Amino acid sequence: MSAKRFDQAHPFLTLALVFAAWLVVPTAVKRVLRAGFFEMQAPVEASASYIRDLQEFWSLKTRSKNDLIEAGRDLIHLNAAYEVRLQQDADLRAQLERLGRLLNLPAPEGYRAEAARVVRRDFSGWWQQLVIRKGSNYGLTVGAPVIYAGGVVGRIREVHAYTSVVELISSPGVRIAACLEGDTRPISYQGGINPTLSPARGEVEYVPVDVFVSPSAPRRLVTSGLGGVFPGGLTIGSLTNVEPSSDGLFKSGGVQLDADLSDLSEVTVLVPEETPPAAN
């Protein structure tokens, strides 16, 4: 009878032993096991994303020639517009360089843009993150800013061999030195608590008291460039509401983030370029 009881308790005993063993395993071993698990999982996810890309490719192949011709025309228009913008950009760069030389300003820090496909989106009330299909194999580093056509996506939180985890700006763990468009005073932006499937929002602090916004008259919140991580002028979202803080020194408020953040398929990582050593 007692032997039978022991047999029934055997799985629980085993589980307890495994737990006990896990507790006494050295931290380094645990870390290796975790990283190994992620690296083992990464090829599966990367393969899945390649398959999704292939599916997308074949779904596009089914489009009619008329659609392709129209898309081609749109592309030509876009390219033309971008050409003009590029030219303007080049002129502005030249002017900036000239002014910088006149004022003996140090050259601004540069970034290398690294486009990466999104492998997985992971949204919950606890974290908001993406897994992208590039890692240390492309020289990505922890903390590097990630952007897309609509503005800021977030920062890289973990870098693995072939993948990286990007913490989105809707996540409470991301804080950015922002400012309002046309205003240089720094504002602290931080991701908010965003339940799943709800529109992503963030929070701002240290908003100057003379800033007035409303949902019908929002103002664009951009990166200030003062923090040293993100270049200036990138869109974060729209400041839709502010209210005075109790100390009367500032206002705090809410930021509406771009809905596309939850539907990204490709992002760009800005990898800080290392400054070449000065020539002797």
Place this chain on the structure above:
Amino acid sequence: MANQGSERVGGLVETHKGYNPRILFFYFFIAAILLTLGGGLAYRQLFSNDRYHEAEKKQNQRRILVPGPRGIIFDRTGRVLVGNRPRFAVTLYLDQLRQDFRAEYIKIRKAYREADDKNLPTIDQMQRIARFTVVRRYLDQVNQVLGRHEELDSDELNKHFRQQLLLPYILLDDLKAEEYARLIERLPVNSPLQVYTSSIRSYPLGSIAAHTLGYVTGNDDIEPSDNFPGADLTTFKMKGTVGREGIESKFDADLQGETGGAIYRVDPSGYRVNPPLSKRQPVHGHDLHTSLDAELQIVAEKAIVETELNGAAVALDIRTGEVLVLASKPDYNLEDFIPRLNHDKAKQINDQGAWLNRAVSGIYPPGSTFKIVTSSAGLLAGLDADKFSVDCTGSIMVGARRFTCENGHGIHGVISLTEAIAESCDSFFYQFGLATGAEKISATADRFHLDRPTGIDLPYETKSMLIPDAAWKKSRRDEAWFPGDTANMSIGQGFIGVTPLQMACFAASFARGETVTKPYLLHDPERPAQHTEPIGLTPAQHAAIVQGMVGCVDHGTAKILTTIPSMRIPGLTLAGKTGTAQVHGKDGNLNIAWFICFAPVENPKIAVAVVLEGNVGEETGGGRNAGPVAQAILKKWQDTQSRPPAPVITIPGK
């Protein structure tokens, strides 16, 4: 028997029959113990429950108080005179570093043991080293982000750890906006390093009206409101401020924000256990709208500075008594008090005599401006303004002493009251005063409240003003009152001492034909016009004196204001009186230059009093030096009258 015998033998076997009386003692003993224990338990659980609960609370809970920002001080048009601005600091919450301290301590202890060091530090010393090492690591992190090379003060760190563990430890203070921007972007959100914002005073218009506004100093003992919970708990207080001078001091209770804070549970080592049990946000203090006009104040201060003399200027709204200007020079730079005044600056202020608010605490003989009081007293005493005249030959004998006429060329010839006021003829007023009598002049001055403080809403208004009379001289100097004393008093010399604010109030009162003007420093758009006891002069008598004051500006001792084209104020009629009194300074005699006036004559709205302290050996005069200061104030006042009223804008902290 056999049975009995067997029972005796069997008596050694335990039996339950009957009682052993000896065991009863133990029953009672046990019962008493149980009762004692039960009673004690009941006493503690039922009757002492609250006491133990309180003791437990005191042991396990800590209260942190955070001061509320002070209210904003505006001028009468809504310009911010004193605001608040944020002060950013990077702080470290030491109570979140318990694990780090412990790990570092173990590492240090191990290192010492492995090194087999004979001079092994004590546990306390190793803990201090561990704390220093951990905190310095964080400071290095901040230095790296900001590109600084700041060092850590070990003693300060340990003092903070011992006494204020739950308060944030300030690593770097007064960060620039760019620096705090770098920190909020580069520091992890959950780092023990955080950017902390406190509020300090700012002066958007610079250091104007420094004496009037006053300054604040640090206050380590902020007090919460009565209904703030946890009064009996161990409390940690963030540094607040307290007003030390001027409006900041007088209205400190209104300006002080409501203290906020939180109550935390702590573990046996005093480390915080989040989240707080209760929390209350600090609340902004009440804003104050002063009666000062910033534009006039700036002009007045600039005009005094341009004379290169020490002095004061006061301007009042005649109707309501609201103070438009209250300037005193030299003064101090209010920014120097943030965060605290250093020794060198304090010495500089001391050497310059800049602590004194000359407008309300400077005592000066009023000189010839007092002749308006003498004139009023004489006319009230029955002297006839039209008939009383004097032949000024430059001096008169009063008793055995010759009194000279110091104004003009010294010989005014036959002169009436109106013209004597305009020309400030001393000979006339010696005789006019003697004819009036010292008692009546003193009594009239008292009616104008020149013998007492005005009661303005400022701390430290002097009470040393003096209108002398025979009784005073007897009691204070044990001397009789002589006619020479009356002659001296008639021209505002001798023992008389008044403040510029008193003379401005007097000018305002006289302009209204009344005796008292109560000055107010807070602006109230609904403030009613002041009506006090009339002087008692007939309209003709009042007009005779006013005519003399107009003549003073038109062709008399203050004619500089009309004869020099740049000094004229077109469209504004002015009634004024100059005064130049002589005082004995420590380095010799010097002149005190006065000018009091009101305008417009036909409908008086503003009264001004200016005093300047001359330098030894220099000829400083009321018309020449003090008059232009009043002219600058009146000119700006006239400009502001022609403008639409400025909207009242209240942007706290802007």
